Amino acid sequence: MPVVVEDVLKLLCSISGSRRMKAAVKHAGRGALVTGAVAFIGGLTGGPPGLAVGGAVGGLLGAWMTSGQFKPVPQIVMELPPAEQQKLFNEATAIIRNLEWTDAVQLTALVMGSEALQQQLLAMLTNYLTKELRAEIQYED
Incomplete structure (x- = not known):
């Protein structure tokens, strides 16, 4: 590279690390499928009360399956395949093309000194993660 x-x-x-961004690929479909399946089985085995219990248990199970899958955005960026990293590079260089730098330290210092550049790059990164990876973004407090 x-x-x-x-x-x-x-x-x-x-x-993204300074903003403590995390992202997770949405698995809402999987959670809904589990919720529906458990509610259906509960309804078949226990009638209307079984449906209610199955829906509640299925909802909890679906929520548990889809939670806790957030990873730090810097980790996601570094684990991307080279072709995806190149896409990110191309989008970012369109924003910082007028800057001159010799290494990552100097580039980072230049950008960290400009809130406008940081916002543009964060917006580009968020857009990339949500559109290309269908990820959900979360900021830690």
């Missing part, structure tokens, strides 16, 4: 791509990826990791 060329040094420039690594520099830009490190920048995106620094910005």
Whole structure:
């Protein structure tokens, strides 16, 4: 991987890490399927009370299955396949094309000194994660 791509990826990791961004691929469909299946089985085995119990148990099970799958955005960025990293690089360089830097440290310092650039890069990264990876974004307090 060329040094420039690594520099830009490190920048995106620094910005998203400073904002404590996490992302998770949505599994809402899987949770809904589990909820429906358990409610259906409960209804078959216990009639209307079984349906109510099955719906409640299925809802809890579905919620449990889809929770806790958030990962730090810097980790997600670094684990992307090279083709996806290149896409991110291309989108980020469209924003920072007028900056001159020699390494990731200098690039990060330049961008961290500009709230406008940080916001543009965060918006681009959030858009990428939600559109390309269908991820849900979360910010830690």
